[in-house]
Amino acid sequence: MFGPAARTPREIAPGAVHLPGWLTPEQQRSLVEACRRWAVGPVPIRHTRLPRGGVMSVRTVCLGWHWSPYRYTRTAVDAGGGRVAEFPGWMADLGRRALVDAYRDPAAGDGYTPDTALINFYDEQATLGMHQDRDERSDAPVVSLSIGDSCVFRFGNTEHRNRPWTDVELASGDLFVFGGPSRFAYHGVPRVLPGTADPATGLSRGRLNITIRVTGLDDAPGAE
Ligand SMILES: O=C(O)CCC(=O)C(=O)O
Numbered sequence: 308m309f310g311p312a313a314r315t316p317r318e319i320a321p322g323a324v325h326l327p328g329w330l331t332p333e334q335q336r337s338l339v340e341a342c343r344r345w346a347v348g349p350v351p352i353r354h355t356r357l358p359r360g361g362v363m364s365v366r367t368v369c370l371g372w373h374w375s376p377y378r379y380t381r382t383a384v385d386a387g388g389g390r391v392a393e394f395p396g397w398m399a400d401l402g403r404r405a406l407v408d409a410y411r412d413p414a415a416g417d418g419y420t421p422d423t424a425l426i427n428f429y430d431e432q433a434t435l436g437m438h439q440d441r442d443e444r445s446d447a448p449v450v451s452l453s454i455g456d457s458c459v460f461r462f463g464n465t466e467h468r469n470r471p472w473t474d475v476e477l478a479s480g481d482l483f484v485f486g487g488p489s490r491f492a493y494h495g496v497p498r499v500l501p502g503t504a505d506p507a508t509g510l511s512r513g514r515l516n517i518t519i520r521v522t523g524l525d526d527a528p529g530a531e
């Protein structure tokens with residue numbers, strides 16, 4: 308949905324909630340700054356290589372656990388081998404507050420202990436195909452934050468990557484949470500809307516998306 312009605316809180320599907328303008332301008336600025344630091348290292352932001360030879364158009368850097376197709380490890384097995392930066396406690400707090408606000412339930416964040424974030428940077432051409440977030444061994448909600456250029460976020464169904472879906476415009480500062488019956492819904496980003504970013508965030512072009520997640524994984528002796 309586009310136009311002014313798109314800027315009001317909305318349940319897109321059961322358990323999937325869009326809260327426009329959830330992050331303050333100050334929070335957006337400090338997230339942009341933090342992401343710029345994480346993009347440099349210890350694991351540099353990179354285009355993820357896919358097993359069949361493709362390369363993702365988005366660039367990704369991870370916190371807590373490193374995602375590569377299709378698993379999580381503590382070290383960047385496909386990006387230099389360094390250990391990923393720690394997942395900060397303040398980001399876990401932000402995730403809990405996101406659930407409280409999205410589900411309008413003061414208890415919704417209780418017991419939510421995210422341990423990873425995927426930080427995606429989209430240039431004006433980048434897209435993300437329809438997929439499920441299913442490399443986690445947990446059905447806890449995914450908390451998604453957007454900064455910079457707006458995009459079309461396509462939120463589909465749990466059965467397959469095709470219609471029905473709902474196209475939602477995600478703008479800078481927006482929160483999108485998908486949990487419960489929507490946790491394993493297919494979703495993707497068919498388009499970034501160039502020139503829509505407010506340079507005051509510190510990101511004058513392109514789009515930053517941060518997804519806060521629970522991997523459900525533990526460190527095992529000898530794990531990568
Ligand atoms: O960029 C977005 O809004 C979604 C990102 C996403 O689906 C993912 O990182 O798995």
Ligand SMILES: [Fe+2]
Pocket residue numbers: 438439440494
């Ligand atoms: Fe995803």
